Amino acid sequence: MTSTKIESSSAAAPAPIGTGSRGTKVLGATALFFLVLAVAYGLFISPADSQLGNTVRIIYMHVPTVMAAYVAFLITALSSAMYLWKRTEFWDLLGSSGAEIGVLFFAVTIVDGALWGKVTWGVFWRWEPRLTTSAVLLIMYIGYLAVRAIPADPKTRATRCAIIGLVAVVNIPIVHKAVDWWRGLHQGKTVLGTIHPDMGGTQLFAMYSALIAGLLVCAWLFVHRFRAGFLAERASELGLDQALEERRLESSPAAPSSRGARDDLGGPQT
């Protein structure tokens, strides 16, 4: 995929009209194949864990979603740094796509972590280090998306988002360490991040299938979100061009005179 300068004109090449391609179809089909494998082995074929029982099946979902979220945020951080260096639309769109997908996967991680808590302890939330870290990071990146949603000049918006992307990623290890120490004061190691079930055979196969499926779904969403963002930018440029054209037509001799237009707007009467 080639980089596209923000200043570049949309007239250079016909813009695509959709986000799909042969590549995304292959990627999507492969992701779907691994998803089916993960569901079949995770829910039906693999046995319950000797210690964790059927709750082990939540891990098959939890690990892939959290990994996909971290990969997405890492891409956002790298894209943010690259944007501040290269100032191209490509890095801006890649960064914002990563933030959106990361937020999505983190939200799923928190939901399945809470479900685990309900099944294991009877409560949806315990202040487990990784869940707490995920909740803090989720809100940080929701802030990123909130800034992204504010209408602004694309260059200004891209710079703001790149700065937030960099500031936020630096915080990940610090939040993690702080929360880890904090919980270390009050309770022993617990829950999802610290259990190491003795997996083997079909359980391990289910876990790896789910992991591959999670990362492939993440990649598939990434490509589509990036292309959707690119098309949205072109559409907004097109909208601006149309508005300019309409204003030009209004001021042409065939249209009502500019003096008349000024009068209509309540201009000074002499």
Added chain:
Amino acid sequence: MTKPRGMFDDALLMARKDLQLERRAKIGLGQVLPFAILVLLLFAFALDPDRGVLKQATPGLFWVTVLFSAVLTLQRSFGLESEDGILEALRLTGMSPAGIYLGKVTALTLELLLLEAVLAVGVAVLYDTHFIGIPLLLVIAFTATLGIAGAGAVYGALAARLRSRETLLPLLLLPLLAPVLIAATRGCEVSLQREAMSGWPWAALLGIFALVYLTLGSFLFRPLLEDA
């Protein structure tokens, strides 16, 4: 021939300007400080003082109050710069962006430290807190405040030119400051001998946070001033 101004000269100039403005306007003294005291009172209303919860939670309540007050101080500090294109004017002065950033951080740190000193008296009187382990408390207060100001100045400048800055700044800043809240609270608990462990790792974590964001802020303030 005059010596060219360095980054630290710019920082000093900027800090002096901010502190002078604050001394004249007295927004911190007249509005932020009463707000902080009010929050201490509200916590007492919410957590019955007779049940001991208030006393047990004092370090956490103190730092939550500091964070809320820091958001107000930041909004005030950068609200001033965003009015009438002052940020653009600052760029035109030729001052180094890192100098402007460090100056803002210095002024914010001093203002917040002053606020914390008054709040400390407040918790001593209202929550019956006896301060022990003063050296650790001072180090924690300084490093935590530097971290709050360092990270806050980046997001304060970013949010200053946004129309929804009042709601965006807390949304962006408070999750970022979560490790500061955790480390400062636990460090203070250790210092007040409510936790049996060393408090210095917490101080070190706060120091690392401050250092990381001061470095990052110094680099990011140029694109922030120029494009954001």
